[in-house]
Amino acid sequence: MSNFTRRHFLGLATGAVTASVVGYYLFAPSTKQKIVIIGGGAGGIIAAKYIRQADSTLDVTLIEQNTHYYTCFMSNEVLGGVRTMESIQFSYDHLEQYGIKRVHDKAIRIDPIAKQVHLQSGNTLSYDRLVVSPGISFQWDAIKGYNERVSEQIPHAWKAGSQTLLLQQQLHAMKNGGTVIMTVPLKPFRCPPGPYERASQIAHYLKRHKPRSKILIFDANQNFPKQALFMEGWEQLYGYGTENSLIEWIPQNQGGQVVAIDAKTRVIYASEFEDKHRADVLNVIPPQQAGLCAVESGLTNDSGWCPINQKTFESSLHKDIHIIGDACLAGVMPKSAYSANSQAKVCAHAIISSLHGVEMARPSLVNTCYSAVGEEFAISVAAVYRLEGDKIKVSQNASGVSPLNASAAYRKNELAYAHSWYNNITHEMFN
Amino acid sequence: MYYQRLKYTILFSAWLFIQPVNALQTQTPQVSMLVNTCVACHGINGSSVGPATPIIAGMRKPLFLKAMRDMKSGKRPSTLMGLIAKGYTDHEFQIMADFFTQQKIVRYPQPVDKEKARRGRLLHNLYCNGCHKIEGPSELLSNNLAGQKMPYIRQRLLEFINGEDPTTPVMESSLKHFIQNNSESDFDDLIHYFGSHQ
Numbered sequence: 017m018s019n020f021t022r023r024h025f026l027g028l029a030t031g032a033v034t035a036s037v038v039g040y041y042l043f044a045p046s047t048k049q050k051i052v053i054i055g056g057g058a059g060g061i062i063a064a065k066y067i068r069q070a071d072s073t074l075d076v077t078l079i080e081q082n083t084h085y086y087t088c089f090m091s092n093e094v095l096g097g098v099r100t101m102e103s104i105q106f107s108y109d110h111l112e113q114y115g116i117k118r119v120h121d122k123a124i125r126i127d128p129i130a131k132q133v134h135l136q137s138g139n140t141l142s143y144d145r146l147v148v149s150p151g152i153s154f155q156w157d158a159i160k161g162y163n164e165r166v167s168e169q170i171p172h173a174w175k176a177g178s179q180t181l182l183l184q185q186q187l188h189a190m191k192n193g194g195t196v197i198m199t200v201p202l203k204p205f206r207c208p209p210g211p212y213e214r215a216s217q218i219a220h221y222l223k224r225h226k227p228r229s230k231i232l233i234f235d236a237n238q239n240f241p242k243q244a245l246f247m248e249g250w251e252q253l254y255g256y257g258t259e260n261s262l263i264e265w266i267p268q269n270q271g272g273q274v275v276a277i278d279a280k281t282r283v284i285y286a287s288e289f290e291d292k293h294r295a296d297v298l299n300v301i302p303p304q305q306a307g308l309c310a311v312e313s314g315l316t317n318d319s320g321w322c323p324i325n326q327k328t329f330e331s332s333l334h335k336d337i338h339i340i341g342d343a344c345l346a347g348v349m350p351k352s353a354y355s356a357n358s359q360a361k362v363c364a365h366a367i368i369s370s371l372h373g374v375e376m377a378r379p380s381l382v383n384t385c386y387s388a389v390g391e392e393f394a395i396s397v398a399a400v401y402r403l404e405g406d407k408i409k410v411s412q413n414a415s416g417v418s419p420l421n422a423s424a425a426y427r428k429n430e431l432a433y434a435h436s437w438y439n440n441i442t443h444e445m446f447n
Numbered sequence: 448m449y450y451q452r453l454k455y456t457i458l459f460s461a462w463l464f465i466q467p468v469n470a471l472q473t474q475t476p477q478v479s480m481l482v483n484t485c486v487a488c489h490g491i492n493g494s495s496v497g498p499a500t501p502i503i504a505g506m507r508k509p510l511f512l513k514a515m516r517d518m519k520s521g522k523r524p525s526t527l528m529g530l531i532a533k534g535y536t537d538h539e540f541q542i543m544a545d546f547f548t549q550q551k552i553v554r555y556p557q558p559v560d561k562e563k564a565r566r567g568r569l570l571h572n573l574y575c576n577g578c579h580k581i582e583g584p585s586e587l588l589s590n591n592l593a594g595q596k597m598p599y600i601r602q603r604l605l606e607f608i609n610g611e612d613p614t615t616p617v618m619e620s621s622l623k624h625f626i627q628n629n630s631e632s633d634f635d636d637l638i639h640y641f642g643s644h645q
Contacts, residue, residue, distance in 0.1 A: 066483075354487050361483040365476055377476035382484035382534075384527065398527045400484075400534020414534030418526065425605075430526055432499035432598050433488070439496040441487040 048075040049371055052133055052143035054123040056080030059149035059341030059356035061445045064116045066364035081122040086176035089353045090438050093388055095184055096217030106446045126313035128334035145367050149341045150307020152206045158303040160276035170279050170298050186297045193228040194296035197284055199274040201303040202236040206342045206351045209241045211301055213387040219254040219262040220390045233265045234286050236273040242395050242417050249389035306343035321345045326408045327379055328366035338363050347408030355383045379403045386434035394431035481539055482546050494553035499598040504550035510590050511544040517614045524611050554594035557642040567640025570633055574625050593644035600638050
């Protein structure tokens with residue numbers, strides 16, 4: 017009798033366990049949770065990877081309009097002749113191995129009530145959670161005479177790819193002794209030290225190929241990040257401060273703010289007096305705002321950028337939509353690729369935690385911006401961030417820049433580290 | 448016999464149940480939050496692609512802690528790592544150390560001169576192998592040099608040679624001995640040897 021009972025019990029136990037295991041897989045939510053990510057850049061790719069790797073039952077789709085990605089970061093070295101266009105070009109094919117679906121289309125508008133993304137092709141994508149990492153768009157009406165159509169002749173090259181190539185070609189075609197003019201908008205904009213790194217790299221190119229030329233920076237700002245460091249580099253490398261300087265910087269109070277341009281003659285009009293300056297190569301960096309689909313879907317505030325919950329990166333304006341990277345207002349974090357990478361990981365974790373009904377870990381973020389000033393010379397700014405109350409702030413005063421008057425070895429090492437950063441961050445994005 | 452079968456049935460079923468959430472539990476969120484920010488310079492799981500930012504995967508825990516503490520205090524020179532280290536507590540260093548020490552090292556190719564590496568191997572056996580065993584199990588407190596980034600090794604050795612890093616007297620005295628008996632070219636050979644390990 018006891019033998020029969022034990023065997024019977026075993027049979028029942030095995031059957032029950034098997035039935036419940038099979039049942040779990042059969043009757044588990046048949047609609048997988050759909051995560052959609054807009055933007056295959058420094059933020060979007062990382063968000064997609066980290067979400068999908070944390071929970072492979074999730075349906076993860078990345079919307080990206082371009083077939084290839086050109087990194088805007090380090091694109092200045094292409095202008096400097098230090099690296100090639102190919103070296104900043106990457107493909108998205110590797111995403112397949114992670115089970116991340118890719119939609120090659122443009123996100124036009126988000127419907128936060130219906131929880132749908134409308135694409136340029138006319139298709140729509142439904143989402144349970146949406147990550148918006150659209151980068152920037154330009155305020156085309158801010159500078160008279162400059163708009164999207166004009167930018168095809170007068171590049172901004174503030175989104176990399178064909179714009180970078182156009183500016184490079186114009187620099188190569190310029191005569192020795194020509195004048196390059198670069199205009200810088202009022203902060204905030206994508207990549208705070210970027211324009212000054214670009215001026216440095218262009219000066220590097222001019223020094224080697226067209227040494228009687230000059231680059232003039234017309235700046236709507238009164239100062240810029242790592243300013244003393246850049247100027248130390250410019251003094252050492254490009255004759256800054258002498259009459260043979262390859263670089264001139266015109267700040268706001270000396271008439272640096274460009275108000276209008278004439279595309280046909282490549283003339284800029286600067287300051288309230290509309291001083292005329294003619295360029296042989298004109299690079300206009302227009303004022304910026306969040307990527308268009310964010311602007312057009314009610315995700316931005318008066319500043320033109322997206323307010324968010326700084327712990328979860330969820331939009332302050334619409335539920336279940338998270339915004340990361342350049343487009344969002346992330347406390348004191350600058351708009352950079354490293355920031356986007358760091359924010360994407362925190363955001364991914366916040367979404368996963370929310371879906372699984374668990375408390376998320378305390379956010380911890382980092383930014384490091386390297387600027388390649390020239391030959392064997394780079395500088396950096398770095399900071400560690402954490403959440404204090406509801407705002408992202410610097411952690412334990414861990415924020416600073418490279419030292420002034422550092423040795424040549426120090427500057428050379430920082431350039432090697434800059435390239436190492438570039439290789440590692442793109443390796444994480446594209447492998 | 449029956450109890451054994453029952454035990455295995457229950458264990459198997461339990462294993463089946465935990466499959467979907469396995470990925471979440473291999474690394475706690477608190478750990479991930481701290482170490483995720485290191486990838487952009489030090490590579491996925493601490494294996495840097497290079498050319499210069501060092502591999503921190505597989506680092507011995509006491510050495511990781513020493514590195515972070517000494518850079519945070521400024522006793523050990525660094526470019527921005529000292530600044531980054533300031534952003535974390537000692538407890539957070541422990542969490543990071545525990546994570547990185549477990550990571551498998553991935554060594555990406557470096558521009559190594561095979562002839563130099565061959566000569567460097569002899570120098571390593573004479574001067575470094577006592578503490579930095581490469582062909583056998585390492586001594587507990589010595590840093591892994593095999594396949595480490597060459598510019599990083601060069602920088603660290605120069606810091607010891609030039610008296611810029613007072614945190615590791617044994618390295619200063621070992622290198623003094625090396626420099627007395629060898630040339631700059633020999634120094635280069637040694638670095639190529641370490642970089643040659645794949």
